[in-house]
Amino acid sequence: MPMFDTMADRLNARRRDRVRAPREPGGFTPKLLTVLREGYGFDRFRADVVAGLTVAIVALPLAMALGVASGASPDKGLITAIVAGLFISLLGGSRVQIGGPTGAFVVVVFNVIAAHGYDGLMLATLMAGIILIAAGYMRFGRLIRYIPHPVITGFTAGIAVIIASSQIKDFLGLAVVDVPADFIPKWIAYARAAATTDPATAGIGLGALTLILMLRRFAPKLPAYLIVIVLASVAVTLFGIAVETIGSRFPDMPHGLPMPTLPAFSLTKVQEVMPAAFTIAFLAGIEALLSCVVADGMTGFRHRSNQELVGQGVGNVASALFGGLPATGALARTATNVKAGGRSPVSGIFHALFLLVFVVFAGKLMAYVPLAALAAVLLMIAWGMSEAERFVALLRMPIGERGVLILTFLLTVLVDLTVAIGVGVTIASLLFMARMSETVTVTATRIDESEDAAQRDRLPEDVEVFRIAGPFFFGVAGELLDALKRIGRLPRVIILRLELVPYLDASGVAALQEFIAQARADGTVVILSEARSQPFRLLKRSGLGRSTGVVRHARNYDAALVLARKLSIID
Numbered sequence: 001m002p003m004f005d006t007m008a009d010r011l012n013a014r015r016r017d018r019v020r021a022p023r024e025p026g027g028f029t030p031k032l033l034t035v036l037r038e039g040y041g042f043d044r045f046r047a048d049v050v051a052g053l054t055v056a057i058v059a060l061p062l063a064m065a066l067g068v069a070s071g072a073s074p075d076k077g078l079i080t081a082i083v084a085g086l087f088i089s090l091l092g093g094s095r096v097q098i099g100g101p102t103g104a105f106v107v108v109v110f111n112v113i114a115a116h117g118y119d120g121l122m123l124a125t126l127m128a129g130i131i132l133i134a135a136g137y138m139r140f141g142r143l144i145r146y147i148p149h150p151v152i153t154g155f156t157a158g159i160a161v162i163i164a165s166s167q168i169k170d171f172l173g174l175a176v177v178d179v180p181a182d183f184i185p186k187w188i189a190y191a192r193a194a195a196t197t198d199p200a201t202a203g204i205g206l207g208a209l210t211l212i213l214m215l216r217r218f219a220p221k222l223p224a225y226l227i228v229i230v231l232a233s234v235a236v237t238l239f240g241i242a243v244e245t246i247g248s249r250f251p252d253m254p255h256g257l258p259m260p261t262l263p264a265f266s267l268t269k270v271q272e273v274m275p276a277a278f279t280i281a282f283l284a285g286i287e288a289l290l291s292c293v294v295a296d297g298m299t300g301f302r303h304r305s306n307q308e309l310v311g312q313g314v315g316n317v318a319s320a321l322f323g324g325l326p327a328t329g330a331l332a333r334t335a336t337n338v339k340a341g342g343r344s345p346v347s348g349i350f351h352a353l354f355l356l357v358f359v360v361f362a363g364k365l366m367a368y369v370p371l372a373a374l375a376a377v378l379l380m381i382a383w384g385m386s387e388a389e390r391f392v393a394l395l396r397m398p399i400g401e402r403g404v405l406i407l408t409f410l411l412t413v414l415v416d417l418t419v420a421i422g423v424g425v426t427i428a429s430l431l432f433m434a435r436m437s438e439t440v441t442v443t444a445t446r447i448d449e450s451e452d453a454a455q456r457d458r459l460p461e462d463v464e465v466f467r468i469a470g471p472f473f474f475g476v477a478g479e480l481l482d483a484l485k486r487i488g489r490l491p492r493v494i495i496l497r498l499e500l501v502p503y504l505d506a507s508g509v510a511a512l513q514e515f516i517a518q519a520r521a522d523g524t525v526v527i528l529s530e531a532r533s534q535p536f537r538l539l540k541r542s543g544l545g546r547s548t549g550v551v552r553h554a555r556n557y558d559a560a561l562v563l564a565r566k567l568s569i570i571d
Helices: 007-020 031-038 042-069 074-091 103-137 141-146 149-166 168-172 183-192 199-218 224-238 267-299 305-321 331-339 345-368 371-386 388-394 399-414 417-439 453-457 477-486 506-521 533-542 557-570
Strands: 441-444 463-469 493-500 525-529 551-554
Touching: 031 074, 031 345, 042 074, 042 103, 042 224, 042 331, 042 345, 042 371, 074 305, 074 345, 103 149, 103 267, 103 305, 103 371, 141 267, 141 305, 149 168, 149 183, 149 371, 149 388, 149 399, 149 417, 168 199, 168 371, 183 399, 199 224, 199 371, 224 345, 224 371, 267 305, 267 331, 267 417, 331 345, 371 388, 388 399, 399 417, 441 477, 463 477, 463 557, 477 506, 493 506, 493 557, 506 525, 506 533, 525 557, 551 557
Parallel strands: 463 493, 493 525, 525 551
Antiparallel strands: 441 463
């Protein structure tokens, strides 16, 4: 069964999306309504039901495993897949998105439960859902394209390492009572407890891992995870193998869906979990929209990013009310849905309904599942998340990208996911702005050797021309003043050519104001030539958008020359 798609697949899907996918109206219309309006016949219904059953078979062991890995219990993972998966399909902006718990949340959920208890997690998940709904209606959906790839790959690989590390105890049956939360102390504890490895548990874990690999290699269409979980449970039960199971660790685990309830909250509690809520919302948005991009490339349709955020938000609110975990779009399950023939949100709805049937009528069977087999499943999830090939490929990129990748990865593993994302995006942004500043030029005509001699000859003696090429933002604002200093004595008139400036920010305006102030102090008039729409709007707001005694405007360079000659003669 395919695991997480690589970042290269996501990028290729995004390119195909731009070329193949038809535009669909209704920015805030759930895709389910669009499908029903198109006409929904029995053949499509049958295909969606089959796809929903296929995805449910895949999601069943994954939801249980992720519930355990998150520091909760298997039933919490299943509740999330049922409730959040249902609402994400009902209200989301993708035809084929499958929602539920994913590996990206494991670290965050585990830490929130440890710090604030399960009630704190439910409150954080509820708040994250509200944040996602607000982000959707504020049209933040398309901002996903601005998250740098080294940051995404770095923290995804870091999460994979943390997930894998958290499963060593259950995989080997180590006698460690309290496993430290931090990465290095955790492995020190594992090393000290290595002699306590339980042969039976390790045998179940290694056998399950080997069988998953063999099934993926020789029978990739079979539900490897479910087969392994069932066989391991049967073997442990029939042969009386003394290993820890879900039933022994969670003896009081409830079966079926609970009644929805509001999590307990207070102003103090809201303030405490607010950072976790934003982290959950951020991860949910990224994972869901990346999954949508991949699905668009596979189906040829186009998702509605803002509506998808709304659907994700409602799904997380509902999950919190039913006592579930944070949810988002699941890449592997979405890809499975598409390959199984799902072409509408109906398949996602049936995926949730089939899981509900299992929980209600066969939930007690979960007690027989050995934790070592679940650990093997989670190790494979971690490997799929790691995107090892993409990670290695990025290590061959320029030093800036490598630095962002490695720093984000190390901060994720050793410090905190939120810190890793914040630092990674900040440094990547600074590197981008530094590179952008290298592409921007500010030149003075009389001292620019590349300028055409005939054009220089057109200038009156007391007229100078500066030309800015590229976005004029805070990273290059000082270049204009430096160019002013290089020409020495100021002329009577300065023409500032802006036709090659597509963007101007507040720092650029401040530099222009200082430039004009220095010119005014020497009795020089500045002509702003051919400002484009965005720079001109900002100039108007700053008071530089109309002609005054020291600032004039010209519609193009030729008009600026005519005006300059007049001003030079007058002066």
